[in-house]
Amino acid sequence: MAAAEAAQTGGLAAGVCWDLSDLYASPDDPRIEADLAQAQAAAQRFAERHRGGVARLSADALALALTELEALGELAGRPASYAQLLFAADTSVPRHGALLQRVQERASEIRNTLVFFELEWVGLDDAVARALIEAPALATRRHFLESMRRYRPHVLAENEEQLIEDLANTGRRAFSRLFDELVAALRFQVTHAGETRELGEEEVLAHLYAPDRELRREAARALTQGLRSNARPLAFIFNTLVQDKAVDDRLRRFETPWASRHLANEIDAASVDALLAACTARYPLVARYYRLKARLLGLPRLEDFDRYAPIAEKGNTRSWDEARASVEAAYRDFSPELADVTSAFFRRRWIDAELREGKRGGAFCASTLPSVHPYVLLNYTGNQRDVMTLAHELGHGVHQSLAAPRGLFEQDTPLTLAETASVFGEMLVFRRLLREESDPEVRLALLCGKIEDAFATVFRQVAMTRFEQTLHAARRAEGELAIPRVNELWLEANRPMFGDSVALSDDYGWWWLYIPHFVHSPFYCYAYAFGELLVLALLRRYDEEGAAFVPRYLELLRAGGSDTPERLLSRVGLEIGDPGFWDGGLSLLEGLVAQAEALAGD
Numbered sequence: 001m002a003a004a005e006a007a008q009t010g011g012l013a014a015g016v017c018w019d020l021s022d023l024y025a026s027p028d029d030p031r032i033e034a035d036l037a038q039a040q041a042a043a044q045r046f047a048e049r050h051r052g053g054v055a056r057l058s059a060d061a062l063a064l065a066l067t068e069l070e071a072l073g074e075l076a077g078r079p080a081s082y083a084q085l086l087f088a089a090d091t092s093v094p095r096h097g098a099l100l101q102r103v104q105e106r107a108s109e110i111r112n113t114l115v116f117f118e119l120e121w122v123g124l125d126d127a128v129a130r131a132l133i134e135a136p137a138l139a140t141r142r143h144f145l146e147s148m149r150r151y152r153p154h155v156l157a158e159n160e161e162q163l164i165e166d167l168a169n170t171g172r173r174a175f176s177r178l179f180d181e182l183v184a185a186l187r188f189q190v191t192h193a194g195e196t197r198e199l200g201e202e203e204v205l206a207h208l209y210a211p212d213r214e215l216r217r218e219a220a221r222a223l224t225q226g227l228r229s230n231a232r233p234l235a236f237i238f239n240t241l242v243q244d245k246a247v248d249d250r251l252r253r254f255e256t257p258w259a260s261r262h263l264a265n266e267i268d269a270a271s272v273d274a275l276l277a278a279c280t281a282r283y284p285l286v287a288r289y290y291r292l293k294a295r296l297l298g299l300p301r302l303e304d305f306d307r308y309a310p311i312a313e314k315g316n317t318r319s320w321d322e323a324r325a326s327v328e329a330a331y332r333d334f335s336p337e338l339a340d341v342t343s344a345f346f347r348r349r350w351i352d353a354e355l356r357e358g359k360r361g362g363a364f365c366a367s368t369l370p371s372v373h374p375y376v377l378l379n380y381t382g383n384q385r386d387v388m389t390l391a392h393e394l395g396h397g398v399h400q401s402l403a404a405p406r407g408l409f410e411q412d413t414p415l416t417l418a419e420t421a422s423v424f425g426e427m428l429v430f431r432r433l434l435r436e437e438s439d440p441e442v443r444l445a446l447l448c449g450k451i452e453d454a455f456a457t458v459f460r461q462v463a464m465t466r467f468e469q470t471l472h473a474a475r476r477a478e479g480e481l482a483i484p485r486v487n488e489l490w491l492e493a494n495r496p497m498f499g500d501s502v503a504l505s506d507d508y509g510w511w512w513l514y515i516p517h518f519v520h521s522p523f524y525c526y527a528y529a530f531g532e533l534l535v536l537a538l539l540r541r542y543d544e545e546g547a548a549f550v551p552r553y554l555e556l557l558r559a560g561g562s563d564t565p566e567r568l569l570s571r572v573g574l575e576i577g578d579p580g581f582w583d584g585g586l587s588l589l590e591g592l593v594a595q596a597e598a599l600a601g602d
C-alpha cells in the first residue's frame with residue numbers, strides 16, 4: 001500500500017486508537033470545568049488555612065496537608081492529562097488547542113495559589129525540616145519532601161514565581177505548542193517511481209528505512225526541503241526557547257545550561273560527565289559498525305540517508321497483531337505479571353497506534369494520574385523499529401502502572417530512571433525475536449537493527465547532548481543564532497561520532513530542526529544513553545541470576561520515584577557512582593558488533 005494511502009486509512013494499525021473516556025467523554029464534557037473549579041476552590045481553601053503557617057505544622061498536620069495536596073493535584077491533573085492527549089491525537093483541531101490552552105491557564109492559577117507551600121517548605125531551616133523528614137508520620141513522603149529542598153538555592157519570591165508561571169503560557173509553553181503544530185502540519189513532497197506524494201513527518205522518516213536506495217535518497221531530500229522551507233519559524237522558536245532558558249537560569253542562579261536538568265534528574269554533573277566521556281571515547285565503535293554495514297550493503301561508503309537501510313529485505317514488515325503478539329510473548333517469558341499489565345493496554349484501548357493526519361509524530365507514554373492509567377501513543381508503520389517502539393512505550397506503561405500506588409508525588413521517576421523499563425522491554429523483545437529466527441540472513445538483520453537502535457539510544461543521544469551544550473553556549477555568547485550557524489554546530493556534534501564511516505551532507509545539517517526534545521525538554525537526551533547502558537547492566541544481572549532477578553527488578557519498578565536513582569539502583573546491585581560503571585554496558589555493545597561481524601563473515 002502506498003504510504004499516502006496508508007495514512008488515509010490509518011496504516012497497518014488502522015482502527016487502533018485510544019479511548020480517552022476514562023478521563024472525560026469529550027472536550028465539551030462539563031466535568032472538565034467542574035473539576036477545574038473544584039480544584040481551584042480546594043486550592044483556595046488550602047491556601048487560606050496554611051499560607052504563612054507551614055513552619056508551624058507538626059508532622060501529623062504536614063502529613064494531612066500533603067494528602068490534601070495530592071488529592072487536589074489529582075483533580076487538577078485530570079483535565080491537564082486529557083487536554084494533552086487530545087491535542088497529541090489531533091493537533092489540527094482548533095478546539096483541542098484551545099482546550100489545552102484553557103487548561104494550562106487554569107492549572108497556572110492553581111499552581112500560583114499553592115506555590116507558597118513549596119516555597120515555605122523549601123525555606124525552612126535545615127534542622128526543622130530534617131526533624132519533619134525523619135518523623136514516622138511522614139515516612140511515605142520522605143523522598144518527596146527531601147527532594148523538594150534541593151531547589152532551595154534556586155527558588156524565587158512568591159510573586160516572582162507567580163509571574164513566571166503566568167507568563168509561561170504565552171511564552172515558553174506557547175512556543176512549544178507552536179512547534180508541535182508546525183511540525184505536525186509539515187508536508188513533504190516525495191517523488192519516486194514517477195509518482196509524487198505528499199507525506200507527513202512520520203512517513204517521510206519511515207522511508208529512510210526503505211530497502212530501495214533511491215527512495216531513501218529522495219526521502220532525505222524531501223525531508224531537508226520541507227524543513228528548509230519552514231526553517232524560519234522553526235529556528236525562531238529554537239532561538240526563543242534557548243534564550244528563555246538562559247533567562248530562567250540567570251534568575252534562578254543556575255551556572256550552566258544543563259545544571260537545572262541534572263538537578264531535576266537527581267544526578268550530579270560528575271556522573272553525567274563520566275557517562276558522556278565514556279560514550280565519546282567509544283565513538284570508534286560507531287565507525288567500525290557503519291564500515292561493516294557499508295560492506296553488507298555493497299557500498300564503498302555510506303551516505304547519511306543509508307544509515308537506517310535494512311540489511312535484509314525479508315521479514316521487514318509486521319502486522320499490528322504480529323507486533324502485539326511478539327511484544328506480549330516477550331514480556332510473558334520474563335514475567336507473567338508484567339505481561340498482564342501490558343495486555344490491559346491492548347484490551348482496554350489505552351494505545352493509539354494508527355497513522356492519522358494531524359496526529360503528533362514520534363511516540364510517548366503519558367503516565368496521566370495514579371488513579372487513572374497510562375496512555376501510549378505511537379505511529380505504527382510496520383517496520384521492526386516500530387515493534388521495538390511498541391515494546392519501549394509499554395515498558396514505560398508497566399513502570400508507571402506498577403509505581404502508581406506510590407501516589408502522585410512519587411509515581412514518576414526522574415528522567416535518569418524513566419528510560420529503564422522501556423529499554424529493558426525492547427531488549428526482551430529483541431532477544432525473543434532473535435531466538436525464534438533461524439534464517440541467518442534475518443538474524444543478522446535483527447542484530448544490526450538492535451545495534452542501530454542501541455547506537456541511536458546511546459551515541460546519537462550523546463551527540464545530541466553535545467550539540468545542545470554548544471547550542472546553548474553559543475546563544476549565550478553570540479546572541480540570536482543564524483540558521484547556518486546552528487547547522488554547523490549540529491554537524492560538528494555529529495561528525496566525530498561517525499568518523500569517516502558516513503558522509504554527512506550539508507543537507508543533514510538541517511535535521512536538528514524537527515527534534516522535539518530540544519524544544520520540549522532541553523538536555524533530555526542523555527537520559528536515553530543513561531537508560532540504555534543501565535539496562536545492559538541490568539540484563540547482565542538477569543543473565544547471571546536468572547529468575548531470582550525478576551522480583552528485584554519488579555521491586556525497582558514499583559519503587560517509582562520514591563528515592564534517588566543512585567540509591568534505588570544500589571538496591572539491585574548497580575553502583576552508578578563508580579566511574580567504570582558505564583564501560584560495562586559499552587563493552588556489551590561492542591560484543592554485539594563483534595557478533596554481527598562474525599555472522600557477516602560467513
Ligand SMILES: [Zn+2]
Nearest residue numbers: 392396419422
Ligand atoms: Zn522512552
